[in-house]
Amino acid sequence: MAAVEEKVxxxxxxxxQVDEAEVTPSASFQEDLGADSLDVVELVMQFEEAFDIEIxxxxxxxxxxxxxxxxxxxxxxxxxx
Amino acid sequence: xxxxxxxTGLGLVCAVGNTAPEIWSKLLAxxxxxxxxxxxxTTGFSVTxxxxxKNFDPLDFVDKKESRKMxxxxxxxxGATHEAMENSGxxxxxxxxxxxxxxxxxxxxxxxxIEREHSAMLAGGPRKISPFFIPAAxxxxxxxxxxxxxxxxGPNEATATACTTSAHSIGDAYRIIExxxxxxxxxxxxxAAITPMGIGGFAAMRALxxxxxxxxxxxxxxxxxxxxxxxxxxxxxxxxxxxxxxxxRGAKIVAEIIGYGMSADAFHITGMPEDGDGCFRAMENxxxxxxxxxxxxxxxxAHATSTPLGDATESKAMQRLFGEHATSHKLLVSSTKSMTxxxxxGAGGLEAGITIMALMNQIVPPTANLDNVDPECKLNYIANHxxxxxxxxxxxxxxxxxxxxGSLVFRRWEE
Numbered sequence: 001m002a003a004v005e006e007k008v009x010x011x012x013x014x015x016x017q018v019d020e021a022e023v024t025p026s027a028s029f030q031e032d033l034g035a036d037s038l039d040v041v042e043l044v045m046q047f048e049e050a051f052d053i054e055i056x057x058x059x060x061x062x063x064x065x066x067x068x069x070x071x072x073x074x075x076x077x078x079x080x081x
Numbered sequence: 082x083x084x085x086x087x088x089t090g091l092g093l094v095c096a097v098g099n100t101a102p103e104i105w106s107k108l109l110a111x112x113x114x115x116x117x118x119x120x121x122x123t124t125g126f127s128v129t130x131x132x133x134x135k136n137f138d139p140l141d142f143v144d145k146k147e148s149r150k151m152x153x154x155x156x157x158x159x160g161a162t163h164e165a166m167e168n169s170g171x172x173x174x175x176x177x178x179x180x181x182x183x184x185x186x187x188x189x190x191x192x193x194x195i196e197r198e199h200s201a202m203l204a205g206g207p208r209k210i211s212p213f214f215i216p217a218a219x220x221x222x223x224x225x226x227x228x229x230x231x232x233x234x235g236p237n238e239a240t241a242t243a244c245t246t247s248a249h250s251i252g253d254a255y256r257i258i259e260x261x262x263x264x265x266x267x268x269x270x271x272x273a274a275i276t277p278m279g280i281g282g283f284a285a286m287r288a289l290x291x292x293x294x295x296x297x298x299x300x301x302x303x304x305x306x307x308x309x310x311x312x313x314x315x316x317x318x319x320x321x322x323x324x325x326x327x328x329x330r331g332a333k334i335v336a337e338i339i340g341y342g343m344s345a346d347a348f349h350i351t352g353m354p355e356d357g358d359g360c361f362r363a364m365e366n367x368x369x370x371x372x373x374x375x376x377x378x379x380x381x382x383a384h385a386t387s388t389p390l391g392d393a394t395e396s397k398a399m400q401r402l403f404g405e406h407a408t409s410h411k412l413l414v415s416s417t418k419s420m421t422x423x424x425x426x427g428a429g430g431l432e433a434g435i436t437i438m439a440l441m442n443q444i445v446p447p448t449a450n451l452d453n454v455d456p457e458c459k460l461n462y463i464a465n466h467x468x469x470x471x472x473x474x475x476x477x478x479x480x481x482x483x484x485x486x487g488s489l490v491f492r493r494w495e496e
Binding site: 016038041045048 | 212
């Protein structure tokens with residue numbers, strides 16, 4: 001969990017160019033971290049790449065906050081990379 | 082009463098410099114911007130050099146997150162627009178925003194992004210295509226990004242007429258102001274096609290110089306040893322403004338745009354008729370719209386790209402239009418592409434800027450590498466050294482694939 005959390009946060013900081021302190025569990029990508037809908041699509045692609053998973057669109061739509069992403073990846077990743 | 086249109090700002094980026102003053106000093110010194118390509122590995126390419134923009138950092142103009150969503154031609158357009166806007170002193174406010182428009186085109190658009198995303202798709206399937214692929218690559222997004230960044234809410238357009246793109250952008254923007262649809266237009270073009278498909282594509286047409294062992298002397302318009310154009314990149318942006326609007330805010334006026342002519346060859350996809358009839362009619366239409374006689378033009382910044390056919394054809398068209406004024410060598414002609422390379426869709430913007438600096442400084446920049454004038458080219462091409470001259474009216478030519486032509490006429494500004 002901690003490793004996934006660390007990596008997810010790192011990706012968010014890099015993709016959305018935000019301060020690490022802003023990336024709290026409840027932070028919403030679109031409402032709090034300045035992302036638009038296309039930024040979120042790209043963010044999900046980065047998660048897929050980093051954790052070697054495929055996130056179907058219907059699941060991706062439900063990933064709205066930092067916590068959503070960490071929980072989803074923790075449940076579905078094959079150990080991460 | 083006819084609305085007059087003046088130029089109140091210049092922003093230029095190309096291989097010889099990243100600002101208008103830097104470019105001007107390099108042109109007067111006859112400096113070439115051509116060198117081996119650094120953007121990609123040229124192994125296997127028949128052409129291995131180009132006129133690349135150097136030391137340009139998009140992060141000087143846009144933050145990192147946004148910069149990733151733009152092809153290089155958009156970065157270059159933002160860089161040139163930044164200089165032009167600073168130069169003009171124009172502030173876009175709630176009061177004037179809807180009267181300020183943008184007209185910035187590109188001949189090619191985002192080949193860099195198209196190639197990258199196509200490779201990603203071939204390697205990983207369609208799910209690997211970035212959601213920013215389309216808005217990063219399409220041609221009108223330079224105009225779109227400029228409007229978003231500066232809050233310009235007036236007319237927003239982009240031309241894509243190959244190497245005539247930015248002459249058309251400036252000419253059409255001039256008409257938009259003249260008609261009263263806007264008071265200010267941020268106008269010009271941008272290009273960044275030094276990519277494997279860009280260079281490979283032009284090389285496949287045998288359109289490029291292959292003087293790989295001597296890039297600096299490869300582009301030699303009107304010279305008998307010319308062997309093709311050299312691909313350049315960059316952007317040229319002008320701030321066009323209605324005269325009274327410019328005066329009311331105390332803007333520094335650098336020139337007036339007084340003529341614009343267009344034509345089509347209706348002949349061939351890439352070639353032009355030997356008599357240069359299309360070029361002739363574009364220049365003739367520009368003079369007509371400016372109400373000038375041919376002998377009133379002091380300087381022509383020629384399209385002349387250093388192709389064997391093109392330079393001779395343009396010379397013949399000028400000879401036909403300007404007659405004795407041209408053959409007596411009173412008309413001064415130069416091709417600054419000899420140093421900047423060919424900016425394709427950005428050429429008209431860059432060269433409009435250079436033409437204006439010639440009027441401002443009363444100096445004609447030279448045609449570099451002109452050692453042995455082709456006997457087919459019979460005019461005064463200002464070989465290798467700049468020339469001081471009394472310049473009141475100057476014309477800038479652009480001709481593009483598809484047989485599309487445009488000419489702009491500028492007048493020296495005096496209060």
